[in-house]
Amino acid sequence: MTHMMFAPTDDIDRIMSVMERAFPPEYGEAWNRRQVGGAMILGNCRYGLIGPDGSDDLRPGTDTAGFFMSRSILDEEELLLFAIAPQYRRNGLGHQLLTKFIAQSRTNGMARIFLEMRRDNPAAYLYAAHGFKEIGVRPAYYRTSMGRQIDAISQELVLKD
Numbered sequence: 001m002t003h004m005m006f007a008p009t010d011d012i013d014r015i016m017s018v019m020e021r022a023f024p025p026e027y028g029e030a031w032n033r034r035q036v037g038g039a040m041i042l043g044n045c046r047y048g049l050i051g052p053d054g055s056d057d058l059r060p061g062t063d064t065a066g067f068f069m070s071r072s073i074l075d076e077e078e079l080l081l082f083a084i085a086p087q088y089r090r091n092g093l094g095h096q097l098l099t100k101f102i103a104q105s106r107t108n109g110m111a112r113i114f115l116e117m118r119r120d121n122p123a124a125y126l127y128a129a130h131g132f133k134e135i136g137v138r139p140a141y142y143r144t145s146m147g148r149q150i151d152a153i154s155q156e157l158v159l160k161d
């Protein structure tokens with residue numbers, strides 16, 4: 001399920017429930033509800049949800065396993081947030097959600113997808129498996145709450161030349 005623009009409150013609730021579980025607080029990567037809601041009304045944002053069984057048909061009262069949020073500028077899509085809640089990891093849901101996101105970007109005519117991640121994130125394996133390539137490094141771009149500095153890695157997936 002992917003939506004443009006106005007996300008129903010229920011979907012924002014689902015995104016926030018994963019956000020609160022998925023991002024380790026020391027990195028300060030999680031967005032708050034206001035940031036998510038603000039991005040959604042900009043009009044160029046997209047998001048997708050996935051349930052614990054891999055389905056995107058989420059029934060009322062069921063848990064949400066993961067989500068992505070992205071925004072497009074012309075023919076470039078930027079993956080802003082991508083997460084699977086800890087209890088559902090290493091089950092292939094990350095692969096499934098990323099596959100769907102890439103396929104939708106292709107269908108929407110995007111030429112490339114960008115993302116930025118901290119260097120020590122195991123998500124790098126996932127992105128590499130889907131063909132993302134490192135295109136840049138910003139040394140010591142992130143600083144954890146413990147004061148540790150981590151490089152930011154920019155990655156790109158070319159969908160068409």
Ligand SMILES: CC(C)(COP(=O)(O)OP(=O)(O)OC[C@H]1O[C@@H](n2cnc3c(N)ncnc32)[C@H](O)[C@@H]1OP(=O)(O)O)[C@@H](O)C(=O)NCCC(=O)NCCS
Nearest residue numbers: 022082083084089090091092093094095117122123125126
């Ligand atoms: C990254 C993330 C989305 C992966 O979700 P997932 O559902 O566990 O992904 P999958 O089960 O489909 O695994 C995908 C691959 O990623 C790699 N991977 C995922 N977590 C890993 C870990 N902790 N250590 C090593 N490799 C890991 C593996 O290669 C794995 O494939 P495999 O299980 O076939 O070996 C999840 O760990 C997450 O939400 N992390 C916190 C949020 C985050 O950092 N998001 C990315 C921001 S750039």
